[in-house]
Amino acid sequence: MKRVFYLDGQTVPFTSGQNVLEAAIAAGMARQIPYFCYHPALGSLGACRQCAVKIYPHDDKHPPRVTMACLLPASDNLQLATVDKEVHTEHREIIELLMLNHPLDCPVCDEGGQCHLQDMTVQTGHAVRRYSGPKRTYHDQDLGPLVYQEMNRCITCYRCVRFYQDTAQGDDFGVFGSRDRVYFGRLEDGPLESPFSGNLVEVCPTGVFTDKVFRHDYARVWDLQQGPSVCPHCAVGCNTMPGARLGTLRRVRARHHPEINPHFLCDRGRYGFRYVTAAERPVQARLHGARSRQDVVLRQVAMRLQEGRSGFLGSPREDVQSNLALFALADCLHAPFAALSSPWMEALAQQCMALPQAPTLSDVETADHLIVMGDLGGVAPMAELAVRQALRNGAQLTVLASQPTPLAEAGDYRPTRPSALPDLITGLAEDVCLQGSRRPVILAAAETLGPAGVHALRKTLARLPANARAGVFQNSPNLFGAAYFAVDGHTARLQHALRQRQIDHLLCLAADPLGSDWGAGTWRSLVPGLQGATVLDMVDTDTVRAAEAVLPTAAFPERDGFFINYEGRIQAFAQVYRREAPVLHPQENVNSFPAAAGGQMHPLGPPTPQYWLGRLAELLDIVKPWQERLAFYQHFLCPISPHPDSPGVLLDDALRARFEIAAAPAAAPVGTEDWELDLFHWYGGETLADAAAELQSLAPARGLRVSADISAPFATLSGPCGRLRLPVIPIVGMVAGVVALDQEGFAELGLYPGEAVQIQWEVAS
Amino acid sequence: MTLFLMALGMLLTTVVLLGIAGFLVFAERRVLGLLQNRHGPNRLGPFGIGQALADALKLMSKENFVPAFADSVLYRAAPVLVAFSALASFAVVPLDRGFSWAGNWDIGLLFILAMSSLNAYGVFLGGWASGSKFALLGAVRAVAQLVSYELPLGLALLAVVLLSGSLSLNGIVQAQWVPYIVLQPVGFVIFLIAGVAETHRLPFDLPEAESELVAGFNTEYGGMRFGYFFLGEYLGLTLIAVLTAALYLGGWHGPWLPGWIWMLIKTFAVIFGFFWLRASLPRPRYDQLMLLGWKVLLPLSLFNLLCTASTAALWRLG
Amino acid sequence: MSAYRSFVQLGLGLWTTLRQIGRGASTISYPEEALKLPPRWRGRPALTRDPDGDERCVACQLCSAVCPTRCIELQAGEREDERRYPVSFRINFSRCIYCGFCEEACPTLAIQLLDEFAFSTEHHQDFIYEKEALLIDGTGKHPHYNFYRHAGVALHDKDKGQGSNESPPVNGRSNLP
Ligand code: SF4
Numbered sequence A: 001m002k003r004v005f006y007l008d009g010q011t012v013p014f015t016s017g018q019n020v021l022e023a024a025i026a027a028g029m030a031r032q033i034p035y036f037c038y039h040p041a042l043g044s045l046g047a048c049r050q051c052a053v054k055i056y057p058h059d060d061k062h063p064p065r066v067t068m069a070c071l072l073p074a075s076d077n078l079q080l081a082t083v084d085k086e087v088h089t090e091h092r093e094i095i096e097l098l099m100l101n102h103p104l105d106c107p108v109c110d111e112g113g114q115c116h117l118q119d120m121t122v123q124t125g126h127a128v129r130r131y132s133g134p135k136r137t138y139h140d141q142d143l144g145p146l147v148y149q150e151m152n153r154c155i156t157c158y159r160c161v162r163f164y165q166d167t168a169q170g171d172d173f174g175v176f177g178s179r180d181r182v183y184f185g186r187l188e189d190g191p192l193e194s195p196f197s198g199n200l201v202e203v204c205p206t207g208v209f210t211d212k213v214f215r216h217d218y219a220r221v222w223d224l225q226q227g228p229s230v231c232p233h234c235a236v237g238c239n240t241m242p243g244a245r246l247g248t249l250r251r252v253r254a255r256h257h258p259e260i261n262p263h264f265l266c267d268r269g270r271y272g273f274r275y276v277t278a279a280e281r282p283v284q285a286r287l288h289g290a291r292s293r294q295d296v297v298l299r300q301v302a303m304r305l306q307e308g309r310s311g312f313l314g315s316p317r318e319d320v321q322s323n324l325a326l327f328a329l330a331d332c333l334h335a336p337f338a339a340l341s342s343p344w345m346e347a348l349a350q351q352c353m354a355l356p357q358a359p360t361l362s363d364v365e366t367a368d369h370l371i372v373m374g375d376l377g378g379v380a381p382m383a384e385l386a387v388r389q390a391l392r393n394g395a396q397l398t399v400l401a402s403q404p405t406p407l408a409e410a411g412d413y414r415p416t417r418p419s420a421l422p423d424l425i426t427g428l429a430e431d432v433c434l435q436g437s438r439r440p441v442i443l444a445a446a447e448t449l450g451p452a453g454v455h456a457l458r459k460t461l462a463r464l465p466a467n468a469r470a471g472v473f474q475n476s477p478n479l480f481g482a483a484y485f486a487v488d489g490h491t492a493r494l495q496h497a498l499r500q501r502q503i504d505h506l507l508c509l510a511a512d513p514l515g516s517d518w519g520a521g522t523w524r525s526l527v528p529g530l531q532g533a534t535v536l537d538m539v540d541t542d543t544v545r546a547a548e549a550v551l552p553t554a555a556f557p558e559r560d561g562f563f564i565n566y567e568g569r570i571q572a573f574a575q576v577y578r579r580e581a582p583v584l585h586p587q588e589n590v591n592s593f594p595a596a597a598g599g600q601m602h603p604l605g606p607p608t609p610q611y612w613l614g615r616l617a618e619l620l621d622i623v624k625p626w627q628e629r630l631a632f633y634q635h636f637l638c639p640i641s642p643h644p645d646s647p648g649v650l651l652d653d654a655l656r657a658r659f660e661i662a663a664a665p666a667a668a669p670v671g672t673e674d675w676e677l678d679l680f681h682w683y684g685g686e687t688l689a690d691a692a693a694e695l696q697s698l699a700p701a702r703g704l705r706v707s708a709d710i711s712a713p714f715a716t717l718s719g720p721c722g723r724l725r726l727p728v729i730p731i732v733g734m735v736a737g738v739v740a741l742d743q744e745g746f747a748e749l750g751l752y753p754g755e756a757v758q759i760q761w762e763v764a765s
Numbered sequence B: 001m002t003l004f005l006m007a008l009g010m011l012l013t014t015v016v017l018l019g020i021a022g023f024l025v026f027a028e029r030r031v032l033g034l035l036q037n038r039h040g041p042n043r044l045g046p047f048g049i050g051q052a053l054a055d056a057l058k059l060m061s062k063e064n065f066v067p068a069f070a071d072s073v074l075y076r077a078a079p080v081l082v083a084f085s086a087l088a089s090f091a092v093v094p095l096d097r098g099f100s101w102a103g104n105w106d107i108g109l110l111f112i113l114a115m116s117s118l119n120a121y122g123v124f125l126g127g128w129a130s131g132s133k134f135a136l137l138g139a140v141r142a143v144a145q146l147v148s149y150e151l152p153l154g155l156a157l158l159a160v161v162l163l164s165g166s167l168s169l170n171g172i173v174q175a176q177w178v179p180y181i182v183l184q185p186v187g188f189v190i191f192l193i194a195g196v197a198e199t200h201r202l203p204f205d206l207p208e209a210e211s212e213l214v215a216g217f218n219t220e221y222g223g224m225r226f227g228y229f230f231l232g233e234y235l236g237l238t239l240i241a242v243l244t245a246a247l248y249l250g251g252w253h254g255p256w257l258p259g260w261i262w263m264l265i266k267t268f269a270v271i272f273g274f275f276w277l278r279a280s281l282p283r284p285r286y287d288q289l290m291l292l293g294w295k296v297l298l299p300l301s302l303f304n305l306l307c308t309a310s311t312a313a314l315w316r317l318g
Numbered sequence C: 001m002s003a004y005r006s007f008v009q010l011g012l013g014l015w016t017t018l019r020q021i022g023r024g025a026s027t028i029s030y031p032e033e034a035l036k037l038p039p040r041w042r043g044r045p046a047l048t049r050d051p052d053g054d055e056r057c058v059a060c061q062l063c064s065a066v067c068p069t070r071c072i073e074l075q076a077g078e079r080e081d082e083r084r085y086p087v088s089f090r091i092n093f094s095r096c097i098y099c100g101f102c103e104e105a106c107p108t109l110a111i112q113l114l115d116e117f118a119f120s121t122e123h124h125q126d127f128i129y130e131k132e133a134l135l136i137d138g139t140g141k142h143p144h145y146n147f148y149r150h151a152g153v154a155l156h157d158k159d160k161g162q163g164s165n166e167s168p169p170v171n172g173r174s175n176l177p
């Protein structure tokens, strides 16, 4: 039976465990009960006293009384009223009290237009200020490049600390002082350390915390063009809501996805979007490093392709259609094609796709036993947030890693060498503790596990009870979509063809084989055989700089497409805006179109990769076969295209089944005396996000992370493809015999995590 | 020689009449300004008199354009017909004793009625040949209106004819030992109202009611063709005024001044009355117009005729 | 009876118009004769300055939000001292209907409808006034108001607690009762 209570005579349905406010908001009756401190993700506190309702007890002994809706558990047939003099007085006077010290800031406050306080004040009808005494003021803090603080506007709802300390479990932000002087901030000025600090902007119901990046290029929210998009910065695929105005992207906010990110977003997702506006972003076609006209460049590329000596390289950084379009073009030209830049990554992708259905993040939150391997938070921060929610719910956490990651500090840290992981994973099958828990979940950073580790994980899962789930994460948004058709030794074949001089031209789609992609070392050694490369990309990479021809592509909020995330979930994103710039002297430009107030705009947007590839197919006279193949592949992989507003559809299990026969890759043996490599990943680091200046100003220093007992200031590493000299960063709690290196380092050396490396330590002088 | 002089005279008359019509266009706007607390045209020449000339020049210099959907022959013929019928009527109007082309013509009044019917054809053809809905609607209205008001007009005139015993205008004027307005007050009012309706001037300008029909029957006209319609309207106005003067106000009779001056004074007084009506009264609805014509004016004029006839009969018997 | 009344009414109407003769015209021969504009006349909007001579507009975008013809477009920017200002501000006067909503919405009294109303050009584009053309050197109808003296934010010449009706900043670290 549907359970209901009554609010002002209307029935409100609820489910057990909900409080009255929650149920009323869910029933769309939020206008009747104003509130501040309640937040769906943070729960009730009862601090603001705003959400008053009147309750009529069923017995005759108690008189009706006013109480807080957010603290009142919903129960059957409750009789509640808000259309009541006492309740109304309470609503009005609490707002008036909250507004006593509130500054006259709305015109210069970035919250204006999306301000919960504004909404509630208008809603309760408090219009005239009666208090004329002096207002309380605070000094503000500098909280780093991402979040702006203006403490005068605080109404002490405690949402910020509840988020920062409880939800995100950060420890550098809190509440200070007493009385009516409480202060929400850090002990000292300085950047917020949590990878989720940007959410303060969204949880704070007033303008105390506002978006500092947005601030520099501010537009009121009612002027923003917004649309559903998907975060392109890691495999989780959080749902986002980019906002643009006058043809430029201004901000990114979280968009509700019930199973991935109901409320929050990590800072990489929130601030990484600045790659779109970066000054270095390629927006014009280039030939030999100089800007050139589109058709000239296209003709040059088409000529190259016509010679029949081209190879094609896709990327998990690009969306499904672009990769498939590239694949289809390669197919039509019978040219070698690879989606991933190294055979190692190919094996890894194959193993990842062979894994059984991964848990959603909301599944992770309800797990009771978690095993995390590698630096999960560095690769996929939102997965870390989900783990932390599980911890709050009482889950048990074991972290197997070589470095004391932030998560390691929150759980049971078992220092582990990466090369030992496959064996440990195999051993988990016998783990009594894991066997006995109700909902065990194993999460890992894909690259730390390596193909062998993921393979072992699959074998182990098969021996664990059916309720055990596992998910592996890496930091590209579309590994499955890009690699599905191209994992069977394609990269090795492409590299072989280049080595044998069968091809001398490479068409790269968002790939950076000469920069920081995995296996870049090998590619660099092949450069002598390369007559030229063509790159389609949206950020400035080493390969873009070295390329013969550059075809710039639209950023993700500037186009439609699909990503397939770590669960195999196909999610669509929609074009949010069109890149353009105002024309200051309208008479001068004929090819422009009007903006809102009669101004005119240049369309500046680089086209999508599909457009470029289509034009190439046109020049090569193979449009029809190209289109047919593209349609066929797309239909095969995503027979149902989800709508951008939908939660997405999962990749068919039958499609993934073919990877289950993939052979167990052999991991290179590492001796116990050898120095072993592990991946160090910063939460803001990712090829696109690397171009976001504000976020990158927080990046940790580059260096070689080793356990604290090494005192050398510098170390030189040598691998099969090169040598690298790096400053040494001692880390307390790191496993001895392991050094952690960033992805560029690996690319330079031509090595992979879990492999041995030669190191020469420089002795401190 | 006589023929030549006659042609010259006719030409002169036409030019003078056209001049008067042009002047009236201007005079009307000034008078309206006077009555409505505004200036009226005051930019070109003394008192803005140049405005009339400028408007005429403008109309004349415009392209004579025939819309593709119009019946080109009738379209061209209609404005000429309108202007001609109005002009021709003046032939029988005497300015003074013996100062007219055919004042003594003993079917003068009938001729005027015939010409005014011809005028109805012009208007209707113009609207119909234009091939446009607005024009056609305007034309239909015009015909219905002209037909409806022709009856009371004619009946009112009949009473005058009865009194004077003549159909020639000279005869009628001569017969007025006292202005007929005294003997025929009701007839005078009927004649005046019907006259306004005949010339479809405000407030009875339903055939071209611009707020409903763009410009009614002349919607598709421009340039000098439109100018003909325009002139026709003002000539008609002058005609009705001069007829009123001749039939009811004693024509050229008057002390001290020469007869033709009296005639002009009376005419212009009536014209002023028309302007005054225009400045003061709003346009009635179409059904009200019909109601007035058929249910009020027609019975009234019949009654008027009956009274006049019986009185005259009694007079003669007695 | 009613016919009689309508004739009387007609007569009264005619008499009313006739009486106007000689009263002279009430129209003004603009542009030869100057107009006397009432003090609250709504001419074209202009951007005014505060009594210190700084531009008043803080780029809050309320005027552009309220404008019924959407003819205001601006981009907010920040000065060194974090004072907000419009980097660009344009009004399309071929769309403005002089309704004055923008003036009413403006919280800083920056945008004001002053008395200029007769301006015409040959091209629509020339009606798009950029900020340089909109910003005047003066306070317009409100000589004294200065928004930043009342707002809670700090500026280069005004620290926290120095605005009107503000107490000095509290010590957020103190636990004293
Ligand atoms: S927090 Fe809200 S109410 Fe306060 S100044 Fe900002 S927009 Fe206005």
Ligand code: SF4
Pocket: A153, A154, A155, A156, A157, A158, A159, A160, A161, A184, A203, A204, A205, A206, A208, A209
């Ligand atoms: S800073 Fe914002 S979230 Fe924190 S207590 Fe104040 S108003 Fe609430």
Ligand code: SF4
Pocket: C045, C063, C066, C067, C068, C069, C070, C071, C072, C091, C095, C096, C097, C098, C099, C100, C101, C102, C103
């Ligand atoms: S006066 Fe009205 S139409 Fe003109 S800019 Fe202001 S709000 Fe817009």
Ligand code: SF4
Pocket: A107, C056, C057, C058, C059, C060, C061, C062, C063, C064, C074, C102, C105, C106, C107, C108, C109, C110, C111
């Ligand atoms: S409302 Fe006033 S302060 Fe706000 S943007 Fe418009 S002119 Fe500037």
Ligand code: FES
Pocket: A035, A036, A037, A038, A044, A045, A046, A047, A048, A049, A050, A051, A068, A069, A070, A071
């Ligand atoms: S929302 Fe209930 S007391 Fe704050």
